[in-house]
Amino acid sequence: MKWKAQLIQHNGEKRIAIFFESTPALNARIKLLAGVKWSQTLKVWHVPDTLAYRQQFKIEGTENKQIPEDKKLGVEQFKRWLKSKRYSDSTVKTYAEALKAFFSYYAEKPIELINNQDIIDYNNDYILKNNLSSSYQNQIVNAIKLYYKTIAEKTIDIEKVYRPKREHLLPNVLSKEEVKMILEALTNIKHKVMLSLIYSCGLRRGELLNLKPFDIDSKRKLVIIRQAKGKKDRMVPLSEKILMMLREYFKIYKPEKLLFEGQNPGTPYSEKSLESVLKQALSRAKIEKPVTLHWLRHSYATHLLEAGTDLRYIQELLGHKSSKTTEIYTHVSTKSLQNIKSPFDDL
Numbered sequence: 001m002k003w004k005a006q007l008i009q010h011n012g013e014k015r016i017a018i019f020f021e022s023t024p025a026l027n028a029r030i031k032l033l034a035g036v037k038w039s040q041t042l043k044v045w046h047v048p049d050t051l052a053y054r055q056q057f058k059i060e061g062t063e064n065k066q067i068p069e070d071k072k073l074g075v076e077q078f079k080r081w082l083k084s085k086r087y088s089d090s091t092v093k094t095y096a097e098a099l100k101a102f103f104s105y106y107a108e109k110p111i112e113l114i115n116n117q118d119i120i121d122y123n124n125d126y127i128l129k130n131n132l133s134s135s136y137q138n139q140i141v142n143a144i145k146l147y148y149k150t151i152a153e154k155t156i157d158i159e160k161v162y163r164p165k166r167e168h169l170l171p172n173v174l175s176k177e178e179v180k181m182i183l184e185a186l187t188n189i190k191h192k193v194m195l196s197l198i199y200s201c202g203l204r205r206g207e208l209l210n211l212k213p214f215d216i217d218s219k220r221k222l223v224i225i226r227q228a229k230g231k232k233d234r235m236v237p238l239s240e241k242i243l244m245m246l247r248e249y250f251k252i253y254k255p256e257k258l259l260f261e262g263q264n265p266g267t268p269y270s271e272k273s274l275e276s277v278l279k280q281a282l283s284r285a286k287i288e289k290p291v292t293l294h295w296l297r298h299s300y301a302t303h304l305l306e307a308g309t310d311l312r313y314i315q316e317l318l319g320h321k322s323s324k325t326t327e328i329y330t331h332v333s334t335k336s337l338q339n340i341k342s343p344f345d346d347l
Contacts, residue, residue, distance in 0.1 A: 003018055003019060003020040003057070004018075004019045004020075005017065005018050005019070005057035005058070006019075007049060008042070008046060010039060010042065010046060013049075014049035015037075015046040015047065015048065015049055016046060016047050016048070016049050016053050016054070016057060017039075017042065017044045017045070017046045018030065018044070018045050018046065018047065018057065019044060024288040025279075025282060025288055025289065025290050025291070026290075028288075028289070028290035029290045030045050032290075033047055034047075034130075034132050034133045034136075035047055035048045035130060035132075048130045050126075050130045050132065051101045051104060051105075052101060052130075052132055052136055055097060055101075067100065067103045067104050067107050068107065070110070070111060071100075071103040071107070071111060074099070074103070074111060074147070074151065074152065075096055075099055075100050075103065077151050078095070078096060078099055078143075078146075078147050078150075078151050079092055079096045081150055081151060082095060082096070082146075086231065088229075094139055094143075095139070095142065095143040095146065096143075098136075098139045098140045098142070098143035098144075099143040099144065099147050101140065102122060102140055102143070102144060105122055105126055106118060106122075111152060112152075116160055119141075119144060122140075123137060123140075123141075127140065170328070170331055170332050171295075171298035171301075171302070171328060171329065171332055172289075172291075172292075172294075172295045172298055173295070173298050173299050173302045173332050174289075174291065174295055174296070174299045176303060178285075178287060179199055179296070179299055181285040181287065182195065182278075182281045182282065182285050182287065182291075183195060183196055183199070183281070184285075185280075185281045185282075185284035185285040186277070186280075186281050186284075189245070189248060189249050189252060190249060190252075190253060190260065191277045191280075191281075192245065193242075193245050193246060193249045194208060194260055194269075194274060194277065195277065195278065195281065195293075195296065196242055196245060197211075197223070197242060198293060198296045198297060198300075199296040199297075199299060199300050200238075200239055200241075200242045200300070201223050201236045201237075201238070201242075201300070201317075202236065202297050202300035202301055202304075202317055202318050203223075203225065203236075203297065204228070204229065204294070204297060205271060205274060205293045205294070206228075206271075207225050207228050208260070208274075209258075209260060209268055209269055209271065209274065210226070210258075210268075211223070211225075211258070211259040211260065212257065212258055212259055213250075213255050213256070213258075213259050215259065216238070216246060216259070217238075218238075218243060218246075218247075221237060221238045221239075221240070221243060222235045222236065222237060222238055223235065223236050223237075223238050225319070228319050229319060232319060234316065234317075234319045236317050237317075274293065275292075275293065278291065278292075278293055297318070298329075298332075301314055301317075301318055301326070301329045302329050302332055302333055304317070305329050305330065305333045306333050311323065311326055311327065311329075311330070314326050314329070
């Protein structure tokens with residue numbers, strides 16, 4: 001999504017205006033942002049002027065309050081600790097930014113004086129007041145708890161710092177017909193293989209882009225996903241149909257270091273380019289839903305369940321640590337629901 005953001009004053013309130021090329025899919029995505037509004041007079045979508053949104057939309061001067069040196073040092077120590085524990089780069093960045101946002105709010109208050117009530121006040125007076133999501137609040141809480149548990153020698157009672165109740169949102173799922181339309185809309189073999197692998201193997205975006213040629217075991221018809229989320233390896237079956245597509249792809253592109261390389265040999269294919277591939281496919285297939293790459297993974301799991309695959313196997317295929325994570329797909333599977341007869345039919 002190409003966008004430009006800038007600070008505006010609207011109805012006496014500071015807001016962040018987001019400018020982008022309007023399409024039904026992008027409009028649907030922007031509506032998911034917490035606190036977003038449409039200005040009929042300015043003809044633009046705008047969100048609250050918060051540190052989180054300033055960071056997300058890369059507003060210049062995003063620092064808000066400059067945090068003092070002791071807090072900067074605390075953030076750096078926290079990042080070093082996370083890296084030493086081999087947290088993923090994305091988790092290190094997310095937690096560090098969350099802690100930095102918290103410290104920015106209490107820029108004038110020394111670390112050793114921050115207490116449990118300050119955390120409650122921050123949640124109420126900043127996160128809830130600005131309609132920020134519970135997932136963002138959860139990131140903040142995770143970062144604070146981990147920081148004070150491992151880095152800061154502080155009397156904060158970690159056990160009394162509570163996470164928000166989780167939102168129980170159903171995963172977005174496409175029908176098999178819609179998946180077929182998306183894949184058939186692609187004419188470039190590389191693009192088609194990439195999206196087909198995500199759906200046919202239930203891969204995360206990063207898992208696909210990190211695949212190496214030798215991760216495809218054509219004799220055993222398996223894909224080996226190495227050091228995925230949770231630093232775990234797993235194997236997923238490779239269909240005969242996708243194997244034939246991969247052989248055609250290999251003949252044309254001859255990948256060496258990575259299965260899917262960028263424009264320069266040996267360089268990784270970018271996440272942004274992959275999202276662009278999906279966007280093009282949706283446009284050609286005339287699908288206006290705000291589909292993301294992760295929808296294909298959700299669809300894979302749901303279609304397996306509807307075909308009678310045991311939940312325990314689906315959990316292994318997806319690489320879920322807990323079976324509870326996998327059980328959510330039972331709520332979007334239509335197999336059982338379609339067998340229920342509505343009493344309306346008997347009227």
